[in-house]
Amino acid sequence: xxxxxxxxxxxxxxxxxxxxxxxxxxxxxxxxxxxxxxxxxxxxxxxxxxxxxxxxxxxxxxxxxxxxxxxxxxxxxxxxxxxxxxxxxxxxxxxxxxxxxxxxxxxxxxxxxxxxxxxxxxxxxxxxxxxxxxxxxxxxxxxxxxxxxxxxxxxxxxxxxxxxxxxxxxxxxxxxxxxxxxxxxxxxxxxxxxxxxxxxxxxxxxxxxxxxxxxxxxxxxxxxxxxxxxxxxxxxxxxxxxxxxxxxxxxxxxxxxxxxxxxxxxxxxxxxxxxxxxxx
Amino acid sequence: xxxxxxxxxxxxxxxxxxxxxxxxxxxxxxxxxxxxxxxxxxxxxxxxxxxxxxxxxxxxxxxxxxxxxxxxxxxxxxxxxxxxxxxxxxxxxxxxxxxxxxxxxxxxxxxxxxxxxxxxxxxxxxxxxxxxxxxxxxxxxxxxxxxxxxxxxxxxxxxxxxxxxxxxxxxxxxxxxxxxxxxxxxxxxxxxxxxxxxxxxxxxxxxxxxxxxxxxxxxxxxxxxxxxxxxxxxxxxxxxxxxxxxxxxxxxxxxxxxxxxxxxxxxxxxxxxxxxxxxxxxxxxxxxxxxxxxxxxxxxxxxxxxxxxxxxxxxxxxxxxxxxxxxxxxxxxxxxxxxxxxxxxxxxxxxxxxxxxxxxxxxxxxxxxxxxxxxxxxxxxxxxxxxxxx
Numbered sequence: 321x322x323x324x325x326x327x328x329x330x331x332x333x334x335x336x337x338x339x340x341x342x343x344x345x346x347x348x349x350x351x352x353x354x355x356x357x358x359x360x361x362x363x364x365x366x367x368x369x370x371x372x373x374x375x376x377x378x379x380x381x382x383x384x385x386x387x388x389x390x391x392x393x394x395x396x397x398x399x400x401x402x403x404x405x406x407x408x409x410x411x412x413x414x415x416x417x418x419x420x421x422x423x424x425x426x427x428x429x430x431x432x433x434x435x436x437x438x439x440x441x442x443x444x445x446x447x448x449x450x451x452x453x454x455x456x457x458x459x460x461x462x463x464x465x466x467x468x469x470x471x472x473x474x475x476x477x478x479x480x481x482x483x484x485x486x487x488x489x490x491x492x493x494x495x496x497x498x499x500x501x502x503x504x505x506x507x508x509x510x511x512x513x514x515x516x517x518x519x520x521x522x523x524x525x526x527x528x529x530x531x532x533x534x535x536x537x538x539x540x541x542x543x544x545x546x547x548x549x550x551x552x553x554x555x556x557x558x559x560x561x562x563x564x565x566x567x568x569x570x571x572x573x574x575x576x577x578x579x580x581x582x583x584x585x586x587x588x589x590x591x592x593x594x595x596x597x598x599x600x
Numbered sequence: 601x602x603x604x605x606x607x608x609x610x611x612x613x614x615x616x617x618x619x620x621x622x623x624x625x626x627x628x629x630x631x632x633x634x635x636x637x638x639x640x641x642x643x644x645x646x647x648x649x650x651x652x653x654x655x656x657x658x659x660x661x662x663x664x665x666x667x668x669x670x671x672x673x674x675x676x677x678x679x680x681x682x683x684x685x686x687x688x689x690x691x692x693x694x695x696x697x698x699x700x701x702x703x704x705x706x707x708x709x710x711x712x713x714x715x716x717x718x719x720x721x722x723x724x725x726x727x728x729x730x731x732x733x734x735x736x737x738x739x740x741x742x743x744x745x746x747x748x749x750x751x752x753x754x755x756x757x758x759x760x761x762x763x764x765x766x767x768x769x770x771x772x773x774x775x776x777x778x779x780x781x782x783x784x785x786x787x788x789x790x791x792x793x794x795x796x797x798x799x800x801x802x803x804x805x806x807x808x809x810x811x812x813x814x815x816x817x818x819x820x821x822x823x824x825x826x827x828x829x830x831x832x833x834x835x836x837x838x839x840x841x842x843x844x845x846x847x848x849x850x851x852x853x854x855x856x857x858x859x860x861x862x863x864x865x866x867x868x869x870x871x872x873x874x875x876x877x878x879x880x881x882x883x884x885x886x887x888x889x890x891x892x893x894x895x896x897x898x899x900x901x902x903x904x905x906x907x908x909x910x911x912x913x914x915x916x917x918x919x920x921x922x923x924x925x926x927x928x929x930x931x932x933x934x935x936x937x938x939x940x941x942x943x944x945x946x947x948x949x950x951x952x953x954x955x956x957x958x959x960x961x962x963x964x965x966x967x968x969x970x971x972x973x974x975x976x977x978x979x980x981x982x983x984x985x986x987x988x989x990x
Contacts, residue, residue, distance in 0.1 A: 345953070369638060416651070429694065431692060431693050431694040431697060431705075441925035479695075480773070507712060510710060510712070511711075512713075514711055516689075517705070518706045521690065521692040521693055521705075522626070522690045522692045522693075522706050522708060522747070523625070523626070523672065524624040524625055524626055524672070524690075525624075526624070526688075526690075526706055526707050526708065526709045526724060526733070526746060527623055527624065527709055528623075528709050528733065528734045528735055529623070530621065530623055531620060531623065531735070531736050531744060532601075532603070532617045532618045532619065532620050532655065532657065532736050532740075532744075533605070533617060533656060533657060534605030534607070534613070534615040534617050534654070535605070535615065535654070535655050536653060536654055536655040537608070537653070537654030537655070539606075539653075539654070540653040540654045540655060543653065551791075565791065567947075595617045596646060
């Protein structure tokens with residue numbers, strides 16, 4: 321039997337191979353039995369002998385193929401895949417929900433120099449990572465830990481583009497293993513990073529919530545509802561539902577950003593710039 | 601207030617909707633005095649652009665008077681007369697800082713959808729789908745204007761609405777299309793589509809130094825308007841555009857080609873256009889790129905293809921190998937309107953151009969649904985509809 325390291329066929333595919341192999345074996349055995357009966361009836365000579373031989377070969381070929389499929393399903397190893405360099409087992413493992421945690425890092429560029437971003441975020445934990453504890457502005461700073469989406473994150477600011485811009489990144493070693501869950505979490509983090517970026521760059525977050533529109537159609541109402549559901553579902557895929565707390569309207573408002581520090585009417589923002597906390 | 605809302609494919613209606621309110625500190629509310637229907641609104645009207653929803657307020661060419669400003673807006677006051685660029689820019693991001701306002705990083709409220717569709721979030725647009733931010737449009741009595749400290753252009757009281765309204769879109773769009781051609785003295789520019797954007801592209805090309813402009817269209821009144829600007833006209837209703845362009849340029853081809861048609865090109869006697877029509881009818885492909893293919897085919901070696909016409913999806917059978925081997929340069933995209941509004945206003949003030957030449961119909965907001973139909977069908981010599989309010 322092949323060991324674990326030799327597996328290159330995904331579980332679903334293995335079951336398929338077993339099923340197909342079993343069916344193929346059944347067919348081959350029936351076909352072989354029928355061929356043998358035909359051979360006994362036709363005797364050793366005559367034109368039927370050739371046909372019987374061909375039928376026997378077909379049974380043997382079918383049986384061998386079926387046995388190969390059974391072997392492929394039982395061992396999880398496929399020689400053809402090996403020659404082609406295909407490994408659906410590894411692919412499936414990478415996409416499997418609940419598999420080993422994978423690191424995830426997302427980042428966004430803010431159009432302000434690091435020192436200015438640090439000043440804007442003064443007083444909070446994000447400020448610490450920017451070097452407020454004594455490091456020179458622009459120097460790489462030790463990341464600090466934030467906690468959102470049920471995970472610990474390292475948040476870091478770093479200079480970019482000739483020190484004219486700042487790279488804000490969020491990194492976790494505890495990202496979901498499945499590709500779908502990973503993408504969902506990445507989307508959530510991206511959205512939050514973009515909110516921070518917008519707040520730091522413009523002092524507000526663009527919104528259309530509450531704006532005027534005409535009568536929505538059935539599909540439009542469904543789409544709006546679906547968007548809400550998808551938002552919640554994405555959060556749940558990315559992390560346990562119990563840790564996704566929809567902020568109250570008061571909490572949702574961002575802290576006043578510098579230069580337009582007179583508040584913000586944008587609901588849905590979950591970033592507290594003063595404290596540096598990022599809530600997803 | 602009353603507003604023109606999209607109600608389904610080829611259907612708009614004037615509905616009563618709630619007045620807009622300030623949603624952010626940098627917002628303003630503008631009472632619309634004039635608004636226009638753009639050719640690109642017809643793509644929405646026909647339901648060809650994804651993520652438009654029933655009830656969305658249309659319109660991205662409008663101007664009016666400021667009636668309310670947010671606490672973050674210090675350079676506008678109630679009573680100011682302003683014209684608004686069709687795209688919304690924050691003024692702070694790296695793209696706005698480079699003058700690439702239509703690539704603004706912060707104004708699109710649906711950046712996740714935009715990233716999925718386009719790889720990057722482009723700027724928000726008024727009344728132009730939720731993929732582009734979902735902002736309510738300007739074919740309404742009032743409009744909420746985001747980032748009002750950055751986008752509106754104050755206009756002098758001495759200029760009529762009709763002279764400055766098109767600074768919102770089609771004049772800067774035509775101008776940028778011509779500017780993108782990198783026109784050198786003596787150049788010949790071919791312009792596909794003699795609609796409003798094409799008309800401004802023709803005039804802009806002449807202002808920027810083109811010796812000859814060749815206008816290609818099949819609508820007689822539009823060709824007449826192009827000829828009035830000094831363009832040589834090619835009626836493509838009988839086909840033979842490539843041959844006509846080669847004949848006009850001694851076999852070399854135009855130095856630059858402007859596709860001011862975009863995704864709804866009507867090809868005549870052309871197999872690629874028939875295939876596009878079939879795929880569009882089956883909803884397999886929104887873009888009908890006959891004009892773009894012709895532009896690539898006709899453009900001289902080393903020339904430029906400038907595309908102000910709107911495209912939204914994938915294009916089949918694009919002759920890109922032809923473009924590669926001829927060494928063409930492509931310039932395209934939504935106009936960085938804010939970059940051009942003030943210099944073009946100055947040209948209007950100096951009397952170099954009066955953009956109102958393009959208006960064929962002056963109507964009321966309530967006439968909007970009929971106007972859309974008329975504009976789409978090019979009935980009654982319709983080239984441009986302006987609706988006056990208040």
